[in-house]
Amino acid sequence: MFFWSHSKQTRKLLFVLIGISVTIGLIPSLFANPDPSDGDIYYIDTVGQNRPRPQQRPHPDLHVPSVPVKQDVTAFTNWSTDKTAYPYIQTTINFVEGHLSFKAFLSDGTEVSYSTRGEHVRYSKCYGDLCIIVSQKNLLGVSNSSTEWEKGHIFGEERYQVAMGHKAALVASERKLYVYNSYTNHWDTISLEQESLRAFANLHDKVAIITTRRILVMDLPTEMQFEQNLLLRGISQFEMRDGFINFYSGDKLWMFRHQTEAFEEVDLTD
Template identity: 75%
Template sequence: MFFYLHTKQFLKFGYVFLGLLISFGSSPTLDANPSYDEGDIYFFDSVSQNRNRPPQRPHPDLHVPNIPLKQEVTVFSNEPSDKTAYPYIQTTINFVEGNLSLKAFLSDGTEVAYSTRGEHIRFSKCFGDHCIIVSQKNLLGVSNSSTEWEKGHIFGEERYQVAMGHKATLVASERKLYLYNSYTNHWETISLEQETLSGFANLYDKVAIITSRRIIVIDLASEMQYEQNLFLRRIYQFEMRDGFINFYARNKLWMFRHQTEAFEEVDLTD
């Protein structure tokens, strides 16, 4: 009888001990697997294969620089209504971005390269016969009539608006207008003196710029510039045509004739 009780207690103790071994052997083990690509640590349950991802945290050896916010470059839209009937414009030039360089390919197959080392590209586009690049340091332009990228310097402006035409592009800041002329591969700077840009258009070799104080017409081939004071009037509509450009200001019309290269004022109240 004593032997039977002793054996029963021994077996009971053995069953409990075996159960504890099984429970400890089946408990999940956590293996840390650091991912150095993303700076996170992932934990894997070796039994259930469930993957738990804790909140992201950078790797202790990873230095994250304090990068300033990208400065703003927007596409300009005309405030006065542009009624110009633009023809179909085919883009005949393009560029590709390489390692620290940009290469433009002209319509004749010429390759024009520019090193972007030390510069951050903020805007880039090709349209018509030219390409434009805006970086934090420079304005760059190249056209089918050029052999190199033409550089226009900028002086600390933070906000830009860009408007592209077939032969010219306008880059406008709060203080200046920068016009790229694809005919001459040249940047021209126009100061804004207590005035704001309201309209821009480019048809063939003529450029029309409208501000809150004046109208500017530029002939790209000769680089001649013609101005008309608005006398506090507001242009609400304009239209470029082959032989003239019309600027409407309610009861006034200013017509720029290509043949005479002069403005004619027409009273619309009669």
């Protein structure tokens, strides 16, 4: 009788010890780092290949913001040295950015608004008598002589260089030049064919543009353009003055006279 009772107690004690050992052995696995692949569901298709469970689409009520693509808009720097003595220029126009809009305030107090809904503004600046905006869809300009933002269209171009004058502004791509005229509130488009931009300058009502092939002088009030072929020569420096513009190329000088609206070639070796 004593042996049987002792055996029952021994067996109970043995069962308790075994249970404690199993519990202690399971505890580390409960706190171990989960397997990264744990929880993935795989299924076998008709050809016997394993495929991961397709990702679930986000709930339609959730707004998942997209990461904006960085666009390349930089300030243009002249390759040819600009010797122009610019006067002090006061900016007489400005704008403020509101909710999906830009509001320009002209010097006479007029307010001109533009809705930017659906557009991503890449560049905006006011200088002198004008303001410009560059978005992924449009070029926009406004001046003290305008009553609304003037729109210039661009087509699939991503890289731009921007230069500001007090009466005109330049937006240059690899293929075209877009010049905003504050006098006429108009965008002029100049095609670049096998040439590249070298300089841009604006003094009063004249604009000077130098490329690797030619010189362009624009009269802003009349929108007239005057061109001089460089004959494979490069312009090292230029200077804009009230009555003329000098373009220097080694021992040669091309002078544009405002009065005659023509280029004169001068040999500096004489």
